[in-house]
Amino acid sequence: MDKRKLHPRVHWLGAIDWDRRLFDSLIPLPDGTSYNAYLVQGNHKTALLDTVDPAMAHILLAQLEDVEKIDYLVSHHAEQDHSGTIPLILERYPDAKVVTTAKAKPMLIDLLQIAEDRFVTVADGESLDLGGLSLTFIHTPWVHWPETMVTYLPEAKMLFSCDFFGSHIAANDLYVIDQGRVHEAAKRYFAEIMMPFRTVIEKNITKLAPLAIETIAPSHGQVYDRPAWIMDAYRDWVSPTPHNLVSFPFVSMHGSTRIMVDHLSASLARHGVRVELFNLAVTDIGKLAMSLVDAGTIVVGTPTVLLGAHPLAAYAAFLANALKPKARFLSIVGSYGWGGKAVEQLAGMIPNLKVEVLEPLLVKGVPRQEELAQLDRLAATIAEKHSHESFRA
């Protein structure tokens, strides 16, 4: 892929990774991803904003073949998918300086062994004059690590947001064409990367509010030339108000827990509560994470296995605890054969969740009529709880 023009003096550079299916050895990428870098050429100085994953360094180096001079290499985020090619760029441009936050500098030294004298650190709000164009650096901690910042180019009303507003999509279209598709990919990205830091991200969104932004150029996925909708989506995702939705991860080995899951979800639907089911034996864990962005209640369905929860249910609980979703209520349902501590074990795994635990229900073997009626009462309780709160529809 060649360089692509975003503005007379700004180009997209980078690599499109159509084949990648897993990120951080954890996150499914159904649509691949891209690593975006940007070249900003002022009258006197040239800046390269971020690099690419080192596996694709050759693509960026080829795109830079006709660029004689880079003065500044702006590093928004020390993670290697953006920073990993910095050493090769510094080698090619021996006078280039790495421009980054004081927090990122030691991280880049640790991760990439860059010499200390190659750095210029920038304070929050500081600007660099490139001649006719200027870069203003805005510190945005925890989007996605503690050292992260974004860059604003006022002359083009352009925000280079790095992971902020990013999405894992491989596409030839430079700009967002299919808003629905990008909404889904950006939500998946938010769920897995940003959700645990949603309160600080809300503050960072507020921090960006005074800027006139006509274009958002992130480091993954497509460029937003009409960015209002993605900023609105982020405001919804970070807001503390959940939706009238139950997120229901479950596992069942022989079908008893599954009967309970189907009965409870049908009952919830009759009460007007939306339910999303995730069979943990086959689900894309990213879909579960996306559901947790909105859910007012989480219900976990698990059989008892070796005296505890099924390992897949334990994994879902561990993940939910790490992602810190905004859900207000939680319950556990499932089947057992003779005894165990599945409920106590799962309940002990979610100290980060600020939830009221609604009466769990474990049944011996296949659920009977009376136990199905108990699930109906649980559905009624959830519906009532959701109607009392200021939940979104």
Ligand SMILES: Cc1cc2nc3c(=O)[nH]c(=O)nc-3n(C[C@H](O)[C@H](O)[C@H](O)COP(=O)(O)O)c2cc1C
């Ligand atoms: C590998 C395995 C381990 C089990 N360990 C326990 C146990 O420790 N305690 C218990 O009460 N039941 C145990 N059971 C029985 C199941 O919990 C029981 O059959 C339950 O009804 C299965 O629910 P399901 O049909 O949703 O898979 C075990 C079953 C299997 C297959």
